[in-house]
Amino acid sequence: MNWTLAARAAKMNPSVIREILKVTERPGIISFAGGLPSPLTFPVAEFQAACARVLTSDGAGALQYAASEGYGPLREQVAAQLPWKVSPSQVLITTGSQQGLDLVAKVMIDPGSRVLVETPTYLGALQAFSPMEPDVVGVESDDEGVSAEDLARRAGEGAGRARFAYLLPNFQNPTGRTMSEARRAAVVEAAARVGLPLLEDNPYGELWFDAPPPPPLTARHPEGSLYLGSFSKVLAPGLRLGFLVAPPALYPKLLQAKQAADLHTPGFNQRMVAEVMKDGFLDRHVPTIRALYKSQRDAMLAALSREMAGLDVTWNVPVGGMFLWARLPQGVDSAQLLLEAVERNVAFVPGAAFYAQGADPRTIRLSFVTSTVAQIDTGIAELARTLREHVSRRT
Amino acid sequence: MNWTLAARAAKMNPSVIREILKVTERPGIISFAGGLPSPLTFPVAEFQAACARVLTSDGAGALQYAASEGYGPLREQVAAQLPWKVSPSQVLITTGSQQGLDLVAKVMIDPGSRVLVETPTYLGALQAFSPMEPDVVGVESDDEGVSAEDLARRAGEGAGRARFAYLLPNFQNPTGRTMSEARRAAVVEAAARVGLPLLEDNPYGELWFDAPPPPPLTARHPEGSLYLGSFSKVLAPGLRLGFLVAPPALYPKLLQAKQAADLHTPGFNQRMVAEVMKDGFLDRHVPTIRALYKSQRDAMLAALSREMAGLDVTWNVPVGGMFLWARLPQGVDSAQLLLEAVERNVAFVPGAAFYAQGADPRTIRLSFVTSTVAQIDTGIAELARTLREHVSRRT
Numbered sequence: 174m175n176w177t178l179a180a181r182a183a184k185m186n187p188s189v190i191r192e193i194l195k196v197t198e199r200p201g202i203i204s205f206a207g208g209l210p211s212p213l214t215f216p217v218a219e220f221q222a223a224c225a226r227v228l229t230s231d232g233a234g235a236l237q238y239a240a241s242e243g244y245g246p247l248r249e250q251v252a253a254q255l256p257w258k259v260s261p262s263q264v265l266i267t268t269g270s271q272q273g274l275d276l277v278a279k280v281m282i283d284p285g286s287r288v289l290v291e292t293p294t295y296l297g298a299l300q301a302f303s304p305m306e307p308d309v310v311g312v313e314s315d316d317e318g319v320s321a322e323d324l325a326r327r328a329g330e331g332a333g334r335a336r337f338a339y340l341l342p343n344f345q346n347p348t349g350r351t352m353s354e355a356r357r358a359a360v361v362e363a364a365a366r367v368g369l370p371l372l373e374d375n376p377y378g379e380l381w382f383d384a385p386p387p388p389p390l391t392a393r394h395p396e397g398s399l400y401l402g403s404f405s406k407v408l409a410p411g412l413r414l415g416f417l418v419a420p421p422a423l424y425p426k427l428l429q430a431k432q433a434a435d436l437h438t439p440g441f442n443q444r445m446v447a448e449v450m451k452d453g454f455l456d457r458h459v460p461t462i463r464a465l466y467k468s469q470r471d472a473m474l475a476a477l478s479r480e481m482a483g484l485d486v487t488w489n490v491p492v493g494g495m496f497l498w499a500r501l502p503q504g505v506d507s508a509q510l511l512l513e514a515v516e517r518n519v520a521f522v523p524g525a526a527f528y529a530q531g532a533d534p535r536t537i538r539l540s541f542v543t544s545t546v547a548q549i550d551t552g553i554a555e556l557a558r559t560l561r562e563h564v565s566r567r568t
Numbered sequence: 569m570n571w572t573l574a575a576r577a578a579k580m581n582p583s584v585i586r587e588i589l590k591v592t593e594r595p596g597i598i599s600f601a602g603g604l605p606s607p608l609t610f611p612v613a614e615f616q617a618a619c620a621r622v623l624t625s626d627g628a629g630a631l632q633y634a635a636s637e638g639y640g641p642l643r644e645q646v647a648a649q650l651p652w653k654v655s656p657s658q659v660l661i662t663t664g665s666q667q668g669l670d671l672v673a674k675v676m677i678d679p680g681s682r683v684l685v686e687t688p689t690y691l692g693a694l695q696a697f698s699p700m701e702p703d704v705v706g707v708e709s710d711d712e713g714v715s716a717e718d719l720a721r722r723a724g725e726g727a728g729r730a731r732f733a734y735l736l737p738n739f740q741n742p743t744g745r746t747m748s749e750a751r752r753a754a755v756v757e758a759a760a761r762v763g764l765p766l767l768e769d770n771p772y773g774e775l776w777f778d779a780p781p782p783p784p785l786t787a788r789h790p791e792g793s794l795y796l797g798s799f800s801k802v803l804a805p806g807l808r809l810g811f812l813v814a815p816p817a818l819y820p821k822l823l824q825a826k827q828a829a830d831l832h833t834p835g836f837n838q839r840m841v842a843e844v845m846k847d848g849f850l851d852r853h854v855p856t857i858r859a860l861y862k863s864q865r866d867a868m869l870a871a872l873s874r875e876m877a878g879l880d881v882t883w884n885v886p887v888g889g890m891f892l893w894a895r896l897p898q899g900v901d902s903a904q905l906l907l908e909a910v911e912r913n914v915a916f917v918p919g920a921a922f923y924a925q926g927a928d929p930r931t932i933r934l935s936f937v938t939s940t941v942a943q944i945d946t947g948i949a950e951l952a953r954t955l956r957e958h959v960s961r962r963t
Binding site for chain 1: 569570571572573574575576577580581582583586602603604605607610612615616619620623624627628630631632633634636662663664666667670674675676677678681692695696698699700729731763764765791792800804805806807808815817818820821823824825827828829830831832833834835836837
C-alpha cells in the first residue's frame, strides 16, 4: 500500500515519559516518574452525587451534542474564579489543557516560526507544538524561570519575531520552580516592550504550600496573553477538562480550531464538574490537597537529605506543585542511572527530555505526589544506593 | 500587540451548520438542520447505573490519567464487534470520531496534498482537513456514492498521488445515500489497483431500517484502509467517544498525534461506555433506535409527498441513518430560502456547504431524527408554504 505520511509526522515522537511509565507500571515499583496526582485527592463521592444529579435533572442535555465554546455555567465559574477581569465569552473549555496547547499551536505556528520556551520546559508542550514545525528556542532560565533580558533578546523582529513565549510560572513542570513577583513584573514589561505574546500555562497554581504564588502574568497583561488552566490537579485528570482564556480578537480562530478538533469537550463531564464546584467545594477541597502534597514534599526533602549525604547531589525546594528537580554528580548520565534504578524497583524521569536545546544529562525530575511517605522513604534510599554503586563502579 | 497567526488559520472558518444551529435554538423553531440524535434514544438510566458502578468499583482508576491508546476492555469490545479480524492493538479510542479526522489529517496531509472526497461530503471532515491545507478534490458521485472509475482517475501519481479518499458508505452525511455491494467491490478494487488509501467513516452504519448495509470497505481491504467509528449515534454524543482502526504500520504515528492532542480520551467516559455495553446491551438498544428513526423517516417521506406536490422538488429515500437529501426547483437558492423558512420557524441546512467544488445551490439536507412526527408534519408543511411563496414571487 502507498501510505505517504505528512512531513510533520517525522517530527512526532513517542513520549519518553509515557514509555518510562509503561516500564514503571509493573507491580512493586516505586515511581517518582509520572505526573500523576494522588488518587487520595479525587473526590469520588462528590462525583458520584454530581453524576446522579446531572443525569436526573437534564440527562438529555448532558448527553446531547453541545456548544464548542463549552457549557455556559462552567465558563461563568471559570471566569469568576480568575484573579483578573475575564468575560465568560473569553473562556474556551478544552479537553484537558493539553488540547489548549494543540489549538494554540495550530492557530499560531507556521513551519519555521520561532517559539520561545523555558529551559527546561514541559515536554507535553514541545510535543503539542512540534507537529506544526516551529523553531523552538530555549530562553536562559534560573531558579525563578526565564530571564527577562534573554526573553527580550531572543524575541526576534519582523517576520522572525517569536509567535509567543510559553511560560509556566507556578511550580513548573519539570523543575517545580516558581517565578517571583519581581521576575513576573520584569517578564511582562519585557514582553510588552518587544511585542512578544505570552502563552501562560497554570495547571499547578492552586497547589501552593505556605502562601499563594504572585498573580498570573496574564492578569498583568491580558491583551497580550493566552492563559491555560486545568481541573486535572484540583479535581481529577481522568475527566480531561481544561480551559483557555483568550483576548477577544483571538478567540474566534481558537474556537474554529476547537470545532474541527473534536466538536466540543464532553458536555457530561463539564456539567459534572460545574455541579461539583458549585457552593464553593474547591475552597474546602483544595486545602486538603495542599496539606497532603506538602507533607509528601517534606518527606522527600528529608529523605534526600538523609540518603544523598556525601553524594554531591543537589535539589531545589519547591513551594508548591508536584515536582522536585535534582542534579546528579558530575559525569553521571541520568538516563543510564534510570536503567539501574529500575532494576532496584525505583523510577524517575531523566531531565534531558525537557530541554529544547542543550540538555543537562545530570538532571532528574522527581514527583513527590504519587507515592506514599513510606514509599518515598524506601524509594529515595534505593535511588541513593543505586547512585552510590553507579559512582563507585565509575571510579 | 503583535499577534501573528499561522497561515493555516486563514483556512479555518466558522461552521455554517453551527451558525445555523444558533439561529435555530430559539424556542418554537422546528429544526431539520442539526445532526442531533433523538434524545429519546439516550439510555439515561443505564448511564446512571454504569456511572455508579464505575466510581464504586474503581473510582481512582476512572479518574486518573490513562493510556493514550484507550481503555483496554473498551478496545477489546470494539475489536470484537467489528465484522473483520481486528486486534485490539489496532484500536485507538478518540474523543469523538471527529478527533479521528483531525489525527489522520495531521499525520497524512502536507500542504498541497491531494485528498479525494465524495460529492457532496461531510462538512466536519472538510473542516478537520483544511487546517493542514490539502488540495481537496471532489470525486464524481451518484446516489450510491463515488464513481469507482472517477476515483481511480483522480487518484494521481507519484508525488501528486492522493494521500487518501475519504468515504462514508453508509447513510452518508449529508445525503443519506448508501453504497451498494457492487459499488463497494468496485471502489475497493480501484483503490487497491491505483494504490489509493481509504479513510472510511462509519458513524451511522448501525442505524439501518430494513436490512443491514453491506460490509465496510475496510473489511475487504484492511491493510489499505483507516476506519472511523463512533458511539455518538448508538449511545450518546455528549460523551464524545469514537475510535480509529489503523493498520499496524500506521498506528504508532496516529498514537503520537493523539498523545500530543489531548493525552487521552476521558477514562471515566470510556469505562462508563464499556460498562453499559457489556452483556450485549447494544443488541437490545439499537433496534429501538432503528424503529424510531424509521418511523420518523416515513413521516418525513409522507409529509414531503403530501406537501411538496406540484412543486418540482425531488428527494431520496434513505434506508438508514439520520438524513434525507432534497433538491429544490430550478433557480431556487436554498441559502436564500432558509432565511425565509426561519421566519416561518422552520430550518434546514443548505446543501452548498457540503461540496468541495461545484456546489449545487438547490440542494438541502433534512434531518428526520431530531423532531417528533407532529413537528415533521408541521415543519414540512411550513417549508412547502415558504417555497410556494418564494417561487410565486419569482414568477
